Amino acid sequence: MAISRVVFLLSVLVLFTVSTATSVVDFCVADYQFPKGPAGFPCKNPANLTVDDFVYSGLGVRGDTNNIFKLGATFAVDTTFPALNGLGLSMTRLDLGVGGVVPIHSHRVSELILVIDGPIISGFIDENNVAYYKKLNKGDIMIFPQSMLHFQVNVGKKPALAFVSLNSANPGFQTTSVSLFGNDLPTNVIEKITLLDAKQVKKLKKIFGGTN
Structure with missing residues (x-):
């Protein structure tokens, strides 16, 4: 009797696992008509979606660098690109004027930078206060581990451009000086x-x- 009961419970557990796994949706385009919760935004009705819901052109526009950091940052995150909702990734365009900087800051996720036009000094500081930094040129990439303080500085004689990707649609940004x-x-x-x-x-x- 005990063995039969165990087999029955395991069968129920397998059925529950399968049914739960197959209920996961492929995507959840954010519906901004409703408030954002801890798990992101509610989903738009898939019947009302078009290919345009999965395209974002904001990163093709140069950011405004007329500020104290000479930095223009353009974000493709869940609040600007609804198709990213719940998918665990985002991108940011970084325009740095001559002498521009991305001030030291952190995220709750990891970041990968790709330099399109440099050179840029880029680096991070770990919990043991070891600084890892290097001059990056066009085509170089660098990883910033989760939660590490990191920065970028344009050390060239013309504006610099880089794109970063982060493994969250809502990565969080905390700039130390601000x-x-x-x-x-x-x-x-x-x-x-x-x-x-x-x-x-x-x-x-x-x-x-x-x-x-």
Whole structure:
């Protein structure tokens, strides 16, 4: 009796596994009419989709580099390209003016950069404070492991261009300087945690929109 019961339970488990596996959809184009949840956006009705839902032309346009970092970043993520919803990947176009930088930042996922027009100094810093960096030229690629602080600097005499891919449709972006100086954390607290003086902190708060 016990063996029969085990066989029966295993059969139910196999049937449940098969039915669950076969219920997974091939894609889930985001429906922006509904709010985003932890698992992404709800799906559009497949009957209403066309090939245009799977095409995004935004990365063909040069980004605006008229800012303090001389950086134009154009994102193809789930909030700009609905077909990426739930598929675990995204892309970003990076336009760097002469002397432009992608300031040190991190994501909750890994990133791969492909240089289209350089040279660009690119690197990351690991948890042991070891810096891995190199000058990349046209056609070079470099990987930035998950959560590592990383950056890019245009060291050429003309604008540079690169594309990055990330293994999430919602990779998250946290830029260190903006996070530190673009909030209402009191100046005296930032002095203590950065070892900067009040004058420097207030200058950076003014640049990045912070208060206090």
